[in-house]
Amino acid sequence: MSDEESTAEIEWPSIDDHHPLEEGGPTARAGLSYQDEIVVDIFLDMIEDATIQKVHCETHDDILIKRVRDGEEFVEYVQVKSNEPDTLWSVASLCAKGADSVCAKSLTRDQHKETARFRIVTLRDVNSELRLLTYPCYGPGRETTCAEFGSLSESIKGKLPDLTSEKGSDIEYWLALAGKLSFASLVERMRAVKKEFGSKSGSTLKKLIYNLFDEEVGNGSSVG
Known part of the structure; x- marks a missing residue:
């Protein structure tokens, strides 16, 4: 039996069905x-x-x-x-x-x-x-x-x-x-700070926090 024929007989699992070898x-x-x-949260402290x-x-x-x-x-x-x-x-x-x-x-x-x-x-x-x-x-x-x-x-x-x-x-x-x-109250605190400073031209720090805020609340939380 050739290598090609041997390989053809193996039923390889789909990546969608295969458990990862490492999950670290x-x-x-x-x-x-x-x-x-x-x-x-510490950046928010830094503003205040x-x-x-x-x-x-x-x-x-x-x-x-x-x-x-x-x-x-x-x-x-x-x-x-x-x-x-x-x-x-x-x-x-x-x-x-x-x-x-x-x-x-x-x-x-x-x-x-x-x-x-x-x-x-x-x-x-x-x-x-x-x-x-x-x-x-x-x-x-x-x-x-x-x-x-x-x-x-x-x-x-x-x-x-x-x-x-x-x-x-x-x-x-x-x-x-x-x-x-x-x-536990981080998201609420971020909302409050963004509401207070959001309409103002801010420093690089504030802009960074806003970007982080949008990323964090986008991962499972919604902004009202």
Whole structure:
């Protein structure tokens, strides 16, 4: 039997019916789309908050925000987590993998002259033991003197003992200045900003945000 005859006998599947050999792309793209939405939200902050000087993507962290307030420079290191399991975030998941954990990687970003701030952005909600991290820094329920703060600090130290940054900052420092962002109202916020600035000639930043807005709401959302 010739090679041509052998090949002719094989019933090859249609590409329409064949399961992809690899599916990492859609998963990665879903994560990047979520990160894009967070960046848009930060760009909206930039319009309203004059203290924000720069926003970097994929440099020292997923997102980096540099602020100047009363002459002091701050940098906020933002980690975006979107491909996590369908479970609530907990101390165990925050500290999983030790030195490579979300918490450890976040704190160790503190190695520059600017004052460090931290943010963890997740698709999944947190359980009760991490609820404190969803409150504004130093706001009600987030006081460093409250019992919940002390309890959470001890729980994390139990998982990551002796963890400090190169500048000597410890878990208490990270807990005091780390926050979780919910972007559930992002589309509504984008609509409001576009309504306010849409008829005005704007900066390149505003035009970029409008383009991102149109792209984001076009992916499953409608504008009334």
